[in-house]
Amino acid sequence: MSRYVVRRLVIMIPVIFGISLVLFMILALAPGDPFEELATNPNVPPEVRMNLRAQFGLDDPVPVRYVRWLTSMVRGDWGFSFVSRVDVVTLILQRLPTSLFVLGSAQLLGLLIALPIGTFSALRPYSIFDQVATTFAFIGFSLPTFFTGLVFILVFSLTLDWLPFIYRADIADTGWRWWWQHARQAIMPVAVLGLFQGATLTRFVRSAVLDVIRLDYVNTARAKGLSEGATVVKHVVRNALIPVVTLVALQIPAIFTGAVITEQIFRIPGIGSLLISSILANDTPVIMAITFVFSCLVVIFNLVADLLYGWLDPRISYR
């Protein structure tokens, strides 16, 4: 098991390396210049600008700059934000927990919706329940998150006045009131993301269960007198989950897309909204770092999916 994890980690390295190369190439190919401000400032003579460029190595060839950028990234020196003058690493670590909390709860909600509904509609395909569930799933994943978010704000905050529509990290209350405030403000963003995920996953679960349900071993399980519940949970769902895990892993980049948008709508202080505000403020080091962090998260979650895969399907041996 541990050898398998190590081997997977080793395979991860070239992928992260490739991602860093892609990101750096985009940055290097881009027109634009971090010292553009100085160029338009009449108080700065051109020689000073040239010296600064040479000092920061901007005139070196691209491969040299790439190696230098990569080594400092590996050493943990990610530079500092042009705007807030804070270390990029500190800035991202401040924001990351909030993002992961909202994303994680949304994903959990999605699974809690998708697993029972998907399984149940596959057990009775083309029944009324199945048709209603499939229709709702279709509507759910055709509704873009930015629109559901706005509609939720319109209904639950502005019309009914039940929930706050601005997410605050600094809540003054203590004790259970603090927990209550946190839960209340998280309901809408988590619901928007979770319902979208749930709709997508329901379709995956349904078709995966349908693939399994007619196989002989399920009939065998029934024939030997196992109750319907035990058959479904232990034999059908467990095996149906194997392709679902892969699909969930493939969905992860899409989840981040939803996260950036929900964070923007509900003003959640996570890394998604940090990305948008950095782009609007031309804060290149932060933008690069966040894109890189997002890519690394995708790779890490793919690894988790691979490990889960092995646990669900013992035929895949850890070697």
Added chain:
Amino acid sequence: MSIATAPAPSLLARASARPSLWREATRRFRRHRLAMVGFVILLSMVMAVVVGPFVYRVPIDEIDFRAKLKGPSRAHPLGTDDLGQDLLARMLYGGRISLAVGVAAMLISITIGTTVGAMAGQLGGAVDHTLMRLTDLFLSLPQLPLLLLIVYLFRDALKKVLGPEAGIFVMIVAVIAGLRWMPVARLVRAQFLSLREKEFVEAARSLGAPTLRQVVRHILPNALGPVIVAGSLDVAAAIIAESSLSFLGLGFPPDIPTWGRILYDAKDNLDFAPHWALFPGTAIFLTVLSINYIGDGLRDALDPRKVLGHK
């Protein structure tokens, strides 16, 4: 001579008597009721944005402060925005761009995906390996953050070269397509791997058909079904991607009111002008829903093996 030509007419007659593959597919598509409903809705949307601006001749940028933030009325069927501009006119105009982005991005991503998949599947070996690693790499890139990064870095340069409207259009289409071709490439490769070993391809090969002819005439037409399905879903995904970008304020500028851009402008006025956000949002939703149902219908029509043993 006469021996060689004799059986041909009867073969032809039999071929035309049997319903053709496409007619059969159309028949199956028509039986999918929701797909037909989606098709009708989408068609009327397309007609509306193509013909609409010629019929409904209200300018999209006529500012009228006396009529600002008004709900639907006779003068403004869908109401007005904060500058008193007519929303129906803006949505008809913006819808053209939203739909055009979707279709253009789909065409490009399918072309790239099919080319990559065909090369990987047909040539095999090192080419296959390299192309598939590249596909995996692209699959693990987070789409929206990267889109935002590229838009941020290249926006001004392209604006200078191609002008504000065309520059942003080209960039957004290229970037969306460049990040969406991977599923098609995988699909096409898988199809190629199984099709190139089939008897009819072997027959073509043994008759001396060069590789290109084998691919273009024999393998590709048979691999097209799933590609069409994936392509239809890609249109929806591209429309959502463009709307997301515009919704974040990083897509089209305010003078090009795509549906996502109208939503972005509307989102801070939700409390006094909800109609401003609801109309473009519904338009995006209906379009995407129709396209997804059409994709579902196409899957039933073109990929009969996927249909359950039912009916």
